Amino acid sequence: MQQARKRLADTLYADESETLSALRLAAGFSQAQLAEKALTSQPHIARIERGQTDPGTDLIARIAAALGIDDMRVYRAIRNQLATRGDPA
Numbered sequence: 001m002q003q004a005r006k007r008l009a010d011t012l013y014a015d016e017s018e019t020l021s022a023l024r025l026a027a028g029f030s031q032a033q034l035a036e037k038a039l040t041s042q043p044h045i046a047r048i049e050r051g052q053t054d055p056g057t058d059l060i061a062r063i064a065a066a067l068g069i070d071d072m073r074v075y076r077a078i079r080n081q082l083a084t085r086g087d088p089a
Helices: 002-012 020-026 031-037 042-049 057-067 071-084
Strands: none
Touching (some): 020 042, 020 057, 020 071, 031 042, 031 057, 057 071
8 A cells, every 4th residue: 555655646646736735645655544644633633734724843753754855945835735625825
């Protein structure tokens, strides 16, 4: 399943800026798996990916650690996520 998520990320997000959804899928995680690793809930991850909430710095750091990437990369991905979901902020 993890490999399928990685292939899905390559296909779905090939023409899109790097987003949290793309990073999560590229890591092979479901929303629930990322939430568990980042010590939050799956609905919270879903709201972030839909651009409905902007996580604080602590959660950004936990997401980055869960994905094994730099905090700033996650921050930029979340900002891209917000932009692609209609929030120009």
